[in-house]
Amino acid sequence: MTSILRITFALCTVIMCKQNSFSQVTNRSLEKSNKMDNTKQKELIYFLYDTVFLKKRYEKLSELISPDYINQFGAKGAAGFQETIFELTKAFPDAQWEVNEIIADGNKVVVKQKFSGTHKNQFQNIPPTNRAVSVDGIVTYEFKNGKITGSQIQTDRLGFLQQLGVLPIDLANLSNKKENGDEIHFIDKFSVPKASVEEFVERMNYNRVFIKTLPGFISDQVFEQKDNEGNLVIITIAVWENQDKLNQAKTTVQTEYKRIAFNPVEFYKRLNIKMERGQYSKFKE
Structure with missing residues (x-):
């Protein structure tokens, strides 16, 4: 009876060791896969900025943007993404994007960027001011199946409007207008x-x-x-x-x-x- 118990215990130990080993191998494989995915996603973002934004190779957007992408106006796919970029480049013909840092985690890539350009044409409701602007921003890109499915940007809109001269540097001056x-x-x-x-x-x-x-x-x-x-x-x-x-x-x-x-x-x-x-x-x- 004792021998049977020893054999049973030994078998259980072997099985548990194999399960643990398999689990460790699986975890390492997943970590390696995630690192590869993150590396690939970062490469795609660099390509987006260097080739599409700066060199204006917009025909490449179909390789980066998912058909499921929807911009803030409801337009879909590469055309929807391009629509947003065109609004900026039309108003700021010399538009430049500088990537300061890229962080990838899971299916998201966060980019710390700087946008600069000269306001030569109307932007939204603001007529051309011929002023130069330079604003920092953070963009979060979401990936699925190797393509961008969403993006969200947070930027210094107040500083942007102040540089255009739409708002004064000292906002207290807004209250100095006289009532009649x-x-x-x-x-x-x-x-x-x-x-x-x-x-x-x-x-x-x-x-x-x-x-x-x-x-x-x-x-x-x-x-x-x-x-x-x-x-x-x-x-x-x-x-x-x-x-x-x-x-x-x-x-x-x-x-x-x-x-x-x-x-x-x-x-x-x-x-x-x-x-x-x-x-x-x-x-x-």
Whole structure:
């Protein structure tokens, strides 16, 4: 009986050792495969910047961009990716991209980049200023089956607008515009659930930067009230020179929303945000 137990124990030990060895070999193989995938993905990103962006070899995009890629306007594939690049290179004909660092992890590659160029043609709602800009940014590219399926960029938009002269270096100067009695105070009140606060604030900040670039803008303020559960009430007040300037701003904002495929009604509904809006002029005694 003792002999049988010893033999059984020995067999179990051998089987466990083989399983552990197989597991270790499998893990090493996966690690090696991931390293190879990451290396390949980084090579593709270098190719994207060096050959496509800098040498304008846009016909190569089909080798890099997945048909499943969708840009911020809803356009798909290589054509959708190229559309975004064309918007920049048209406005900044001497556009340059400098790669400072590339980090690959899993199916994502993060690029620290610097964009520079001279503003020769209209960019979005900004007429040409002939000013040179240089801004840092971080782009995250997502891969699947060896091709780019998505990209997200975070850049210094405030610094970009300041370099173009659209916004002053000292933002306090925005409040120095004199009121003459014709001003319109455009007031929004938002009731924001706790779970939606972060996404709402990100959108609000984008809008605040954007409206500061529009003719007739004087100033804006934001007030908040938070309850014990973290829900937020936010009131925004934007002051415009007169009704005509406000009407022009509304049209420009709607055009921008259409350009970036943003639907405010769907946005507020999805985040369960309630909004009240009104516009007021100064009381004349």
